Amino acid sequence: MYRLKSLKYLTTTGLITALLVTIAYISQFIRIDFGSGKGIIQLADGLFLALITLIKGPMLLISGILYVTIIDLVTGDFIFIPVSVVIRILMFFIIYFGARIFSRYGAIFISTWMLLLYVLYSYLLFRPAVAIVELIADAIQIGVATIIGIILAAVFVRINDHSVNKIWDDEQFWYYKKSN
Known part of the structure; x- marks a missing residue:
């Protein structure tokens, strides 16, 4: 947990959380409306998944929990906060x-399938019609999050490997690890 002793790391965690909240808030207006309910297509999930492959440490765990809660x-x-966090x-x-x-891309693909837990949660709390709407919305959400996550992860890795100006350089936190 040496990274959490760095003010720069904590500030970056706050900025990434704010970015994810902003994108999630804007994309919450993208709704799939059916007669029996609504499903939301969340674009922030793709960025969240891509950043996990780039940034090591607990930063994205903290940001992920905070942005879905907010x-x-x-x-x-409010009723979806526990399942969203899980x-x-x-x-x-x-x-x-x-x-x-x-690979990082296979892990992104597999992790997006966790969104189907919303279907089970909706089925247990509401009527089956809501779960069907959630299944359709989550199927689209899985596709969108996978595509955005894989594309952004590939771009981030390419920039980090081939550029002088890295998006993320974990070496800057080794000082805190060596000092303890």
Whole structure:
């Protein structure tokens, strides 16, 4: 946890959380409206998944929990906060550890399937018609998050590997690890 002793790391965590909240808030207006309910297409998930492959450490775990909690509070979907937090934690760990087993792109693809937990949650809390709407919206959400996540991850890796100005350089936090 040496990274959490760095003010720069904590500030970057706050900025990434703010960016994810902003994108999530703007994209919450992209709704799929059916007669029995509404589904939201969340564009921030793709960026969240791509950033996990780039940034090591607990930064994206903290940001992921915070941004879905804030968005669920702002949109009035208080009942979805627990499942949203669990899904983002699972997504983080699947990508963080799954990238070693699969590739980073395979881990992104697998982690997006955690969004289907919203269907089970909707089925248990509401009527089956709501779960069907959630299934359709989540199927689209899985496709969108996978495509955005893989494209952004490929761009981030390419920029980080071939540019003098890196998007993220974890070497700057080794000082804090060596000092303890």
